[in-house]
Amino acid sequence: MGSGERKPFENPAIEWVDSRLPIFTLINKEYGVFPTPKNFNYFWNFGAIATVMLVLMILTGITLAMHYTPHADYAFESVERIMRDVNFGWLIRYMHANGASFFFIAVYIHIFRGLYYGSYKQPRELLWILGVVILLLMMATAFMGYVLPWGQMSFWGATVITNLFSAIPLVGDDIVTLLWGGFSVDNPTLNRFFALHYLLPFVLVGVVGLHVWALHVTGSNNPLGIDTKGPQDTLPFHPYYTMKDTFGILVFLIIYVAFTFFMPNSLGHPDNYIPADPLVTPAHIVPEWYFLPFYAILRAITFDVGIPFTDIVFVEAKLGGVLAMFGAIALLVALPFLDKHPARSARFRPWFKIAVLVLVLDFFILMVCGGKPAEGLWVPLAQVATLYYYAFFLVLIPLFNKFEPRLDLPPSIHEAVLSCCSKKKQCCSHPTEAA
Amino acid sequence: MKYFLLLLSVFVITHGAPALAAGDAEPPPEMHWSFSGPFGTYDRAALQRGFQVYKQVCAACHSMDLKSYRNLAALGYNEDEIKAIAAEYTVEDGPNDEGEMFERPARPSDRFKNPYPNDAAAKYANNGAMPPDLSLITKARHNGANYVHGILTGYEEAPADTELMSGQYYNRYMAGHVIAMAPPLSDGVVGYEDGTDGTVEQYAKDVTQFLVWAAEPEMEERKRTGIKVILFLLVFTGIMYAVKRKIWADAH
Amino acid sequence: MSDTTQQDNPHGEEGSRRDFLYLTAAAFGAVGAGSVAWPLIHQMNPAADTLALSTTEVDLTPIEKGQAITVMWRGKPVFIRHRTEAEIEAARNTDLADLRDKQTDEDRVQKAEWLVMVGICTHLGCVPLGQKPSDIKGEYNGWFCPCHGSHYDESGRIRKGPAPTNLAVPDYTFLTDTTIRIG
Numbered sequence: 001m002g003s004g005e006r007k008p009f010e011n012p013a014i015e016w017v018d019s020r021l022p023i024f025t026l027i028n029k030e031y032g033v034f035p036t037p038k039n040f041n042y043f044w045n046f047g048a049i050a051t052v053m054l055v056l057m058i059l060t061g062i063t064l065a066m067h068y069t070p071h072a073d074y075a076f077e078s079v080e081r082i083m084r085d086v087n088f089g090w091l092i093r094y095m096h097a098n099g100a101s102f103f104f105i106a107v108y109i110h111i112f113r114g115l116y117y118g119s120y121k122q123p124r125e126l127l128w129i130l131g132v133v134i135l136l137l138m139m140a141t142a143f144m145g146y147v148l149p150w151g152q153m154s155f156w157g158a159t160v161i162t163n164l165f166s167a168i169p170l171v172g173d174d175i176v177t178l179l180w181g182g183f184s185v186d187n188p189t190l191n192r193f194f195a196l197h198y199l200l201p202f203v204l205v206g207v208v209g210l211h212v213w214a215l216h217v218t219g220s221n222n223p224l225g226i227d228t229k230g231p232q233d234t235l236p237f238h239p240y241y242t243m244k245d246t247f248g249i250l251v252f253l254i255i256y257v258a259f260t261f262f263m264p265n266s267l268g269h270p271d272n273y274i275p276a277d278p279l280v281t282p283a284h285i286v287p288e289w290y291f292l293p294f295y296a297i298l299r300a301i302t303f304d305v306g307i308p309f310t311d312i313v314f315v316e317a318k319l320g321g322v323l324a325m326f327g328a329i330a331l332l333v334a335l336p337f338l339d340k341h342p343a344r345s346a347r348f349r350p351w352f353k354i355a356v357l358v359l360v361l362d363f364f365i366l367m368v369c370g371g372k373p374a375e376g377l378w379v380p381l382a383q384v385a386t387l388y389y390y391a392f393f394l395v396l397i398p399l400f401n402k403f404e405p406r407l408d409l410p411p412s413i414h415e416a417v418l419s420c421c422s423k424k425k426q427c428c429s430h431p432t433e434a435a
Numbered sequence: 436m437k438y439f440l441l442l443l444s445v446f447v448i449t450h451g452a453p454a455l456a457a458g459d460a461e462p463p464p465e466m467h468w469s470f471s472g473p474f475g476t477y478d479r480a481a482l483q484r485g486f487q488v489y490k491q492v493c494a495a496c497h498s499m500d501l502k503s504y505r506n507l508a509a510l511g512y513n514e515d516e517i518k519a520i521a522a523e524y525t526v527e528d529g530p531n532d533e534g535e536m537f538e539r540p541a542r543p544s545d546r547f548k549n550p551y552p553n554d555a556a557a558k559y560a561n562n563g564a565m566p567p568d569l570s571l572i573t574k575a576r577h578n579g580a581n582y583v584h585g586i587l588t589g590y591e592e593a594p595a596d597t598e599l600m601s602g603q604y605y606n607r608y609m610a611g612h613v614i615a616m617a618p619p620l621s622d623g624v625v626g627y628e629d630g631t632d633g634t635v636e637q638y639a640k641d642v643t644q645f646l647v648w649a650a651e652p653e654m655e656e657r658k659r660t661g662i663k664v665i666l667f668l669l670v671f672t673g674i675m676y677a678v679k680r681k682i683w684a685d686a687h
Numbered sequence: 688m689s690d691t692t693q694q695d696n697p698h699g700e701e702g703s704r705r706d707f708l709y710l711t712a713a714a715f716g717a718v719g720a721g722s723v724a725w726p727l728i729h730q731m732n733p734a735a736d737t738l739a740l741s742t743t744e745v746d747l748t749p750i751e752k753g754q755a756i757t758v759m760w761r762g763k764p765v766f767i768r769h770r771t772e773a774e775i776e777a778a779r780n781t782d783l784a785d786l787r788d789k790q791t792d793e794d795r796v797q798k799a800e801w802l803v804m805v806g807i808c809t810h811l812g813c814v815p816l817g818q819k820p821s822d823i824k825g826e827y828n829g830w831f832c833p834c835h836g837s838h839y840d841e842s843g844r845i846r847k848g849p850a851p852t853n854l855a856v857p858d859y860t861f862l863t864d865t866t867i868r869i870g
Contacts, residue, residue: 038686063727067734080501080571083653085735088726090653091660239682246716247679250672257668261661262473265574273575273650274567283610505739532749544739667722671715678712681705 030216035234036241037222039413043117044220044241045248046110052249053103053256054208058201060096061145068148070194072187075150076275094264100142101267102256104290107135111332116356118344119221125336127214132332134207139291141200144193146288151272156285158185158193164298167319184278224416225344226409233413284373292370293363297389298325299374300382324386331393338393340401348407355396362388463578463585463608466640470580470647473662476655477648479511484627485645486510488638491625493569496561496616498549501570502649505543509652517543524548562602564615573643574650580643582608587639590618742870744862747801755818757806760869764806764814765857766830767867770841775799777828778842788852792842795856803859803867804843808832810850815839830854 006025009015018024067086069078082089111131114120120128143161147154162179166172181188219228228234235241259266267289271282287295301320306313315323346353362385369382410416469478486507489499504521512520521541526548529536541548551557558565573579585608593605599613606614620635627633631641648654743760745767750756755768770778778792796802808815810832816822817830817839825831825838827846832839837848844853859869 059723059727063730066731077501081734081736084501084506085737087729087732087734089730089734090657091726092730094657235686240686243675243679243682247672247675250668250675254665254668254672257661257664261657261664264657270575270577270579273571503736503739505735532746542742544736664722667715667719671712671719674708674712674715678708681708 030237031242032236032238034216034237035219035228035231036237037220037228037233037413038235038240039222039224039417040220040241040244041223042248043109043113043223045245045252046106046113048245049249049252050103050106050110051208052253053099053106054201054204057096057099057103058205060092060099061198061201063092064096065198068194070148070191072150072190072276075148075190079149091260094260098256098260098264098267100145101288101290102252102259103138104142106252107138108290111135112360114221115335115359116346116353117221117223118225118339118346118349120336121225121339121344122336123218124214124221127211127218128336129333130207130211130214132329134204134211135332136329137200137204137207141197141204142288142290144197144200146272147190147193148197149272150190150276152274152276152280152282153269153272153285155185155276155278156281157287158189160285161287162189164322164325167316167322169319186278221344222413223345224347224410224413226413229412229414286371289367289371292368293366294325294328294370296366296370296382297328297386298322299370300324300379300386302374302379302383324390328389331390335393335397338397341404341406343406343409348409349400349404350407351396351404352400355392355400359389359392362392461607463581463589466581466584466643468580468644468647470644470654473658475658477644480629480631481641481644482510482648483512484629484631484637485641485643485648487627488620488625488642489569489645492619492638493642494547494550496550496557496566497569498551498557498566499547499570499649500549500568502547503543504541504545504547506652509648514543521545562615566616569646569649571650573647579650580647583646584639584643586614586616587620587642588635742868744866744868747865747867752800757818758869760805760857765869766802766804766806766818766843766854768802768818770800770802774828774841778840781840781842781844785846787845790842790844790853795842795844795853797859797861801867802841802843803869804854804856806830806854808834808837808850809845809852809854810835810837810848815854 006018006022009018009024014024064082067078067082067089069075079093082093084090086092114128114131143157147158162176162185165175165179168175177183179189180186181192222228269286269288274282286292298321301317301324303320304313304317305315305320341349341352343349346356365385366382366389369378369385372378374382410419469475469481504517507517507520508514521543524541524545525538526541526545527536528539531537551560554565567575573583576582586606589607589609591605591607593599593612597605597612599605602615603613604615604617605612620638622635623633625633625638631637651657743758743765745756745758747767747769750767750769752769753771753774755766757764757766759765775792781792783789783791792799795804806814806818811834813832813834815825815830815832815837817824823831823833825847827838827840829841829843829846830839831837832848832850835849837850838846839850839854840846842853843856845851857869859867861867
């Protein structure tokens with residue numbers, strides 16, 4: 001960013017600012033001429049889509065906070081006042097509530113993209129880890145946001161999730177009391193959750209900034225997973241990807257808007273329209289859908305871990321569940337260091353490709369299990385699915401490192417695009433347009 | 436893209452699933468409601484009749500704390516009619532300059548009068564089972580409108596093997612089939628001013644529609660706005676697709 | 688977007704069709720952004736329940752001649768003064784030429800003995816003194832705003848100081864001889 005390399009702008013106002021603070025030079029460098037692989041498919045839209053959802057969540061969130069009262073006696077009613085009396089309050093709240101779901105949809109697809117095409121591999125390990133940090137922050141933020149309307153699901157969800165920490169040996173109960181600021185989930189809990197729910201999105205923005213910074217140091221991965229070798233492999237970010245991203249964002253927004261306006265409560269739970277009652281637990285406590293896979297892993301550990309045929313227990317079921325759940329995310333952090341296979345993209349990894357698609361299916365199975373009562377066949381099914389999740393990272397990936405063949409990589413992105421297009425119909429740079 | 440569609444469809448399939456596990460109640464019959472679907476609207480006449488049923492029957496035990504008399508404007512009442520409806524109720528106000536609470540006729544800005552002074556009184560008067568507030572009842576139950584309609588029309592003689600205690604009634608669509616609310620409706624309990632037949636079925640349909648409105652007063656505006664927004668986005672998306680193709684035409 | 692339109696193929700039908708497409712896209716973007724912005728701004732305007740709660744009833748019986756009370760209306764203080772004959776006389780006999788905001792006393796009251804007005808200085812929104820007998824009433828025997836020294840007379844009209852207009856008179860009606868409803 002040395003001022004010596006700066007190219008002057010023609011517009012005098014822009015030049016005046018830029019010569020003092022080269023912000024336009026920065027924007028042009030990172031989003032204007034930034035060399036971007038030319039063979040992205042539509043999966044590469046989801047980073048931009050997630051960014052749009054984050055901005056939308058912050059804007060709607062700030063405006064909701066102008067009307068919301070973080071007090072156990074008034075929270076539920078203040079939310080209903082937003083829905084009934086505040087100008088466009090219903091719109092803003094439904095945008096926020098459904099926006100959370102669609103933010104997660106975008107981010108889960110974004111993560112899947114990274115997984116499938118090996119975007120977590122050298123040299124993008126830190127970029128990937130920052131992404132996992134973003135996911136964790138999102139989960140914390142979404143969880144606390146769901147508590148704010150102070151309905152039955154808010155209250156009991158908060159109770160169950162905060163109680164997870166009581167599984168920690170020795171200090172668990174003290175930590176839970178600290179989290180609650182009392183002896184149960186109550187007004188102090190609601191107040192601090194509101195404070196943190198307001199704060200964390202801005203932390204999230206900061207980490208997203210680091211994530212993008214790291215991305216722009218290494219450059220983007222691409223569907224072939226091979227490095228760019230020169231200008232013939234890339235296009236300037238603007239207008240090629242600004243316009244393609246805008247198109248993708250709009251398609252995504254149509255689905256989001258359809259939910260927001262026509263089935264705004266379909267992703268929520270009816271019990272959350274009943275005011276919180278500390279004396280009555282709803283028949284089924286289910287977290288929001290985006291937590292269900294992890295909730296299923298939590299509940300899958302129904303057994304103590306110890307030495308068989310003795311009374312020696314190392315890890316009780318309760319702690320085991322909590323460890324398994326957090327472990328599922330820790331494995332994502334470890335993934336770049338577990339996977340040593342020379343090819344990035346699943347396109348050139350026949351075994352990994354199947355394993356990762358099964359992992360996606362597994363994730364959905366866990367999601368279904370998490371929404372079902374923990375009884376009958378759902379328990380063993382969740383256990384098998386949890387087992388596969390762990391096995392993918394700890395057994396399959398190490399095996400693939402040793403034994404999985406690598407298909408022939410094309411010499412460069414440019415040549416791959418050309419040869420694909422000459423074969424027609426099988427165009428790898430635009431699979432959707434061919435479809 | 437085909438993966439994306441695959442993901443999406445799996446997501447849609449899996450998502451519907453959790454709701455099914457809602458206990459052992461028989462699912463209520465699916466009714467045709469004027470407010471269903473993306474173009475659905477409320478039937479003003481039905482809303483007014485439903486309000487009459489609520490006022491004369493439900494309001495004896497059920498509060499609607501989130502509604503104000505002024506909200507009745509959405510049912511088609513004019514300002515004077517709303518003032519007259521509000522004035523039928525007395526509410527406690529104060530303290531006045533002498534520090535005393537006093538009673539006065541309700542105004543349009545007041546909330547619907549709660550039949551009980553507090554929750555404990557509501558519980559005590561109903562054998563310990565508090566009648567739920569009805570402001571959000573159709574949103575607070577799965578398949579809310581059909582559920583409320585089902586409960587109101589689902590009273591039956593208990594089968595021989597079901598033992599009911601006093602103050603309990605048998606209802607097909609209630610979870611566990613046992614409900615603490617006595618059958619609230621019977622033919623002719625409410626005299627409709629517009630000459631509509633006073634049957635239990637009619638009352639149930641009207642009051643259900645009223646309760647859906649109470650829970651989602653914004654619904655008509657929401658759907659109207661939604662259609663405009665979707666149309667706008669569809670056109671915009673089409674334009675952006677054309678722009679994107681133009682720009683990408685020379686990319687290879 | 689403009690710098691892309693300058694490149695290649697600037698001439699002919701193709702170029703102008705493309706420009707039209709880009710302009711339409713930009714226009715849709717602008718309309719879309721505006722449509723999102725409006726609800727986010729309009730939510731700050733008074734909500735339906737706030738607008739509905741905009742009347743206050745006041746019983747005037749306890750106010751003796753020469754006394755004043757302050758009541759809350761829409762979150763603002765309303766001054767209600769039971770004026771003496773002398774005050775009414777003085778207010779009526781004021782020469783309009785001496786006034787910055789020319790208004791007769793008759794225009795500002797419904798019944799001469801009751802002066803009802805919003806107790807907020809029209810300068811920068813402070814509450815003037817003059818309601819309590821011990822208060823400074825200013826040079827014109829009415830109200831005096833301590834913030835920047837505006838003087839109001841017996842009819843609440845601005846006489847001296849920075850305030851531009853008289854103290855505002857709210858909408859009110861006499862429900863009976865001794866009760867009024869403000870708003």
